[in-house]
Amino acid sequence: MYKVQGDTVTGKPMVDRFGVRAYPTFVALNAQGELLHSWLGYGQPEPWVKRMQEIKADPISVDARKSRHDATPTFRDALVLGQVALGGSDYVEAERRFQEASDLDPEAAGEENVPIQLFRAAYFGAGTGDVTIEHAVEVATGLLESPDVKPAHVLEVTERLARAVDKIGTEMLVPFLQMAHPQIEPLEDEDLQSRREKFLIEYALFAESDTEKAVRMKKGTLPDGWESDPDELNGFAWWCFERKVNLEEAEALAQNGVDLTPPGSSQANVIDTLAQIVYLRGDQQRATELIRQALEMDPENEYLKEQIKKFTGVSESHM
Incomplete structure (x- = not known):
């Protein structure tokens, strides 16, 4: 395995070639440099190993896979082509293939979690x-x-939509929270408890419009001593x-964080x-x-320069 840092001089050509827009993106190539597969996210070890085994068992290039699929459509080829399109940021093609x-x-x-992959593409x-x-x-x-929707997928949908609330608006988000609540509120899966807690906080904030409750619940998830931890x-x-x-x-808390850092x-x-x-x-x-x-503390930070432009409407280089 070869790790590429996407924002470097050597990494950018790879990012551009494979349409990478999110990290991590895994890319499998053959000895001739032909693309065999690409996909997003760390995921769990078992599915990752399974995918590598599938690539090894059928090491066909993406172009050859498309030709094969056009001649004889199969679930597996459609799935792989969808994952490759998703990894390459071709979201319309990814959704079509899924x-x-x-x-x-x-x-x-x-079984292969195609519905949630279709949602990610959209x-x-x-x-x-x-x-x-x-x-x-x-x-x-x-x-x-x-x-047949899986609880983890319900959580992912609501998590992503909550992050996009500024774009979709609470009037669109709330029905999803209400739809998900009966499935998530009684959830006992230990692996999903942290995400369940976050969901219930968002539910209190957006669906119940109870800001005090949401803030109280959010504080309840923080570790002991968080009031003196600048990161927290x-x-x-x-x-x-x-x-x-x-x-x-x-x-006031952000100011405390500044003072402690x-x-x-x-x-x-x-x-x-x-x-x-x-x-x-x-x-x-x-x-x-x-x-x-x-910016005085981190003068090369391009993000902070953009922040000055946002707050003043004037580029730092013109001031």
């Missing part, structure tokens, strides 16, 4: 504008309404910022959280001062 796989063998599609496609948000919502609805303070403050709740306390890039990161909250609360001048302070 749907084709589901039509060819619905039972195998359930979700990422909506993020890039390749498909409409309404279409992604339609695919998500179909998945959650399936009688920053994480909680950022959670409040993303959801636009509890901002007065979030600002030694100067440098780590403190610059916490200052950014504080600046974002301050800006959201309407103090553009102080937010700008804070982000300039952060």
Whole structure:
């Protein structure tokens, strides 16, 4: 296995060649450099090993697989072509192939988790504008309404939609939370308890519109001593910022995080959280001062330069 850092001079050509937009993306090539397979995410060891064994058993290039599939369509080829398209950020093609796989063998599609892969294609496609948000919502609805949907997949759908609430709006998110709640609330799977807790927090916040309850539940998930841990303070403050709740306390906690963090890039990161909250609360001048302070600590940080442009409307290079 050869690891490539995508944001380096040597890594960027690989990223461009295989259409990589998310990490980690795994790419399998043959000795001639032909693409055999690509896929997203770490996942669990067993499925990863299984996939490698399947590649070894049928080491056919993607181009040859397409030709074979055109001549004789099979579930396995449609699935692999969908995964390759997803790994290469061709989300429309990925969704088409996953749907084709589901039509060819619905039972195998359930065993191979094709429905959630189809949703990912639609979700990422909506993020890039390749498909409409309404279409992604339609695919998500179909998945959650399936009688055979897996709890882990229900959680993934709601987690992704909650992260996109600024784009889809609470009026679209809430029905999904309500649909998922009867399946997730009684869930006892130990491996999913942490995600269940996060779901219930989002449910309290968005579906029940009970901000105090959601904040209280969120604090209940934090470790002992979190009030004096700069990373935990920053994480909680950022959670409040993303959801636009509890901002007065979030600002105070972010300031505590800044005070507890030694100067440098780590403190610059916490200052950014504080600046974002301050800006959201309407103090553009102080937010700008804070982000300039952060940039002084981490002067090569392009993200912080963009933050100054966001807060002032003026590029740092023109100031």
